[in-house]
Amino acid sequence: MSGGIAERDWAEAVAAIKAVIRPGAQVLLACHVNPDGDALGSMLGFAQGLQQLGVTGLQCSFPGPLNVPEPLHMPAMDLLIPEEKAYEAPDLLVTFDAASISRLGALARRLDTAAMSIVLDHHASNSGFGKLSLVDPDAAATAVVAARLLERLGVAFDPAIAECLYIALVTDTGSFKFDLTTPEVHELAARLVGSGIRVGEISRRIFDTRPFGAVKLFGEVLGRATLDPAAAKGGGMVTAVATLDDLAKHNQPGYVLEALIDSVRCTAEADVACLLKQVAVNEWAVSLRSKGGVDVSAVAVALGGGGHRLAAGFTGRGSAGEVIEAVRAHLA
Numbered sequence: 001m002s003g004g005i006a007e008r009d010w011a012e013a014v015a016a017i018k019a020v021i022r023p024g025a026q027v028l029l030a031c032h033v034n035p036d037g038d039a040l041g042s043m044l045g046f047a048q049g050l051q052q053l054g055v056t057g058l059q060c061s062f063p064g065p066l067n068v069p070e071p072l073h074m075p076a077m078d079l080l081i082p083e084e085k086a087y088e089a090p091d092l093l094v095t096f097d098a099a100s101i102s103r104l105g106a107l108a109r110r111l112d113t114a115a116m117s118i119v120l121d122h123h124a125s126n127s128g129f130g131k132l133s134l135v136d137p138d139a140a141a142t143a144v145v146a147a148r149l150l151e152r153l154g155v156a157f158d159p160a161i162a163e164c165l166y167i168a169l170v171t172d173t174g175s176f177k178f179d180l181t182t183p184e185v186h187e188l189a190a191r192l193v194g195s196g197i198r199v200g201e202i203s204r205r206i207f208d209t210r211p212f213g214a215v216k217l218f219g220e221v222l223g224r225a226t227l228d229p230a231a232a233k234g235g236g237m238v239t240a241v242a243t244l245d246d247l248a249k250h251n252q253p254g255y256v257l258e259a260l261i262d263s264v265r266c267t268a269e270a271d272v273a274c275l276l277k278q279v280a281v282n283e284w285a286v287s288l289r290s291k292g293g294v295d296v297s298a299v300a301v302a303l304g305g306g307g308h309r310l311a312a313g314f315t316g317r318g319s320a321g322e323v324i325e326a327v328r329a330h331l332a
């Protein structure tokens with residue numbers, strides 16, 4: 001066993017990858033829709049590891065338009081191809097950070113057509129799919145699982161691979177602050193940093209840089225936040241709502257809101273933080289965070305989403321008030 005994954009499964013994954021180190025093999029890597037740092041970083045880091053081993057014919061993709069938010073620009077993005085161009089029946093499919101088939105959009109069809117499929121993930125809510133499932137809910141990031149597999153394959157972390165895996169690790173651990181930040185996480189980080197990557201520059205780009213319009217936008221949305229001390233069985237819930245009008249007023253793209261939950265969840269009086277980010281009329285990307293008293297992934301799963309015990313999300317439909325009431329009801 002390593003990190004809750006059976007030795008037999010590691011060996012099978014290593015064999016499946018060695019089998020595609022040959023000319024003409026078609027290898028498709030896929031991560032979840034609206035990829036975050038872990039989804040993209042673990043996929044692109046892994047892709048470069050496979051290239052180092054001599055895998056050719058590699059494709060990387062995710063569902064939806066191929067827009068990567070500027071703070072997440074990283075090496076090997078030239079491997080990204082739109083989902084329509086993905087191999088119809090690859091020899092090997094590897095998925096990253098996707099907890100359920102729905103998170104893969106139309107790419108999920110490749111789970112049926114691929115000769116072999118490996119699922120790399122760390123969501124406790126992972127629904128169990130793919131021919132081989134390497135899922136470790138105790139791993140701080142999918143990148144931890146991906147790095148274990150790369151090291152078993154004998155891949156050396158060059159700076160480009162390391163930058164991708166580091167971005168994945170630093171985003172999913174909240175800069176090494178969350179509970180799953182184990183000695184193994186720091187040891188992996190040490191090996192990645194040891195390759196010569198510029199940690200300060202990467203952190204500034206990802207966490208500490210935003211347009212002035214986004215600073216004003218955050219102020220406005222936070223100014224309207226509400227605190228409901230009775231919610232979550234008295235643990236308290238803080239809620240903020242960012243509308244498309246807010247984005248338009250400050251001329252900002254939607255991705256700038258990804259960082260906003262971190263300001264909302266600071267609220268000392270609330271165990272649960274809830275941020276609604278409007279996607280369309282009556283459609284919201286909802287972020288949930290818990291300080292420990294509540295399992296927010298259970299709430300998210302009940303409302304059609306997923307995630308982790310302390311960080312989860314779902315797509316909410318209806319008015320903002322209706323979506324908040326649904327969350328409140330599931331916390332009661």
Ligand code: 5GP
Binds near residue numbers: 286307311314
């Ligand atoms: P965030 O709030 O940062 O978008 O997401 C927090 C966690 O919840 C992530 O681990 C992500 O995988 C999960 N998550 C967020 N939105 C969704 C969703 O719509 N569906 C599912 N299944 N998981 C989600």
Ligand code: MN
Binds near residue numbers: 038097122141142172
């Ligand atoms: Mn992740």
